[in-house]
Amino acid sequence: GQQVMQIPQYQHVQEGEDFTTYCNSSTTLSNIQWYKQRPGGHPVFLIQLVKSGEVKKQKRLTFQFGEAKKNSSLHITATQTTDVGTYFCAGTVDYGQNFVFGPGTRLSVLP
Amino acid sequence: DAGITQSPRHKVTETGTPVTLRCHQTENHRYMYWYRQDPGHGLRLIHYSYGVKDTDKGEVSDGYSVSRSKTEDFLLTLESATSSQTSVYFCAISRLAGGPGTGELFFGEGSRLTVL
Numbered sequence: 001g002q003q004v005m006q007i008p009q010y011q012h013v014q015e016g017e018d019f020t021t022y023c024n025s026s027t028t029l030s031n032i033q034w035y036k037q038r039p040g041g042h043p044v045f046l047i048q049l050v051k052s053g054e055v056k057k058q059k060r061l062t063f064q065f066g067e068a069k070k071n072s073s074l075h076i077t078a079t080q081t082t083d084v085g086t087y088f089c090a091g092t093v094d095y096g097q098n099f100v101f102g103p104g105t106r107l108s109v110l111p
Numbered sequence: 112d113a114g115i116t117q118s119p120r121h122k123v124t125e126t127g128t129p130v131t132l133r134c135h136q137t138e139n140h141r142y143m144y145w146y147r148q149d150p151g152h153g154l155r156l157i158h159y160s161y162g163v164k165d166t167d168k169g170e171v172s173d174g175y176s177v178s179r180s181k182t183e184d185f186l187l188t189l190e191s192a193t194s195s196q197t198s199v200y201f202c203a204i205s206r207l208a209g210g211p212g213t214g215e216l217f218f219g220e221g222s223r224l225t226v227l
Contacts, residue, residue, distance in 0.1 A: 006153075009151075033215060033216070035216075042201060042218040042219065042220055042221050043154065043201070043216070043218050044218070045215040045216060045217065048215060088153055088154065090154075090216070092214075098156060098159065098169070099144075099156070099214075099216060100156070100170075101146075101153040101154040101155070102153055103151055103152055103153040104153045
């Protein structure tokens with residue numbers, strides 16, 4: 001079945017440093033979404049990418065969807081303590097409504 | 112806030128007992144989902160529903176059943192709970208904006224289940 005992997009599993013950064021997490025799918029995706037989950041909280045939708053090669057920005061966050069639509073990345077510039085949490089990617093195939101999640105990357109930001 | 116309520120929020124039970132988790136939504140969305148979250152596995156889909164009495168299995172459906180008799184309620188039942196079902200369970204709804212590639216998920220607060 002479809003598998004979605006993320007690396008790294010954990011990342012510790014000093015406040016102000018950049019952070020990147022990568023998402024890779026075993027199959028071609030119709031779209032990919034990113035979610036953030038704060039410790040003890042629930043996942044919260046960040047963004048959705050649909051087009052091959054698409055790049056979207058939200059303030060300090062930059063999201064990319066690969067040309068082959070099998071990988072994606074989330075880059076945070078100049079991390080802040082408010083960025084702490086686990087970042088998940090989730091992909092769908094054939095524009096279905098089943099979202100397969102990656103295992104997540106847990107980000108710690110040291111002040 | 113997508114108007115999703117999960118109950119109970121916390122439950123401790125013993126192996127072999129039945130457990131039902133409830134997800135209630137107030138916005139009349141068609142798609143509803145049950146996920147479980149475990150360390151190292153992220154969120155794994157148990158079952159989902161695409162309408163009243165229309166449900167289908169996800170990747171980890173063994174040991175779970177669901178029912179949706181009303182649009183607003185999606186129930187997850189563990190007929191005979193096992194320790195491997197100790198997890199945090201999240202309900203989610205999908206707000207379809209129309210067309211392919213839409214449908215961001217909105218999650219409830221989660222239900223933490225411990226099976227002793």
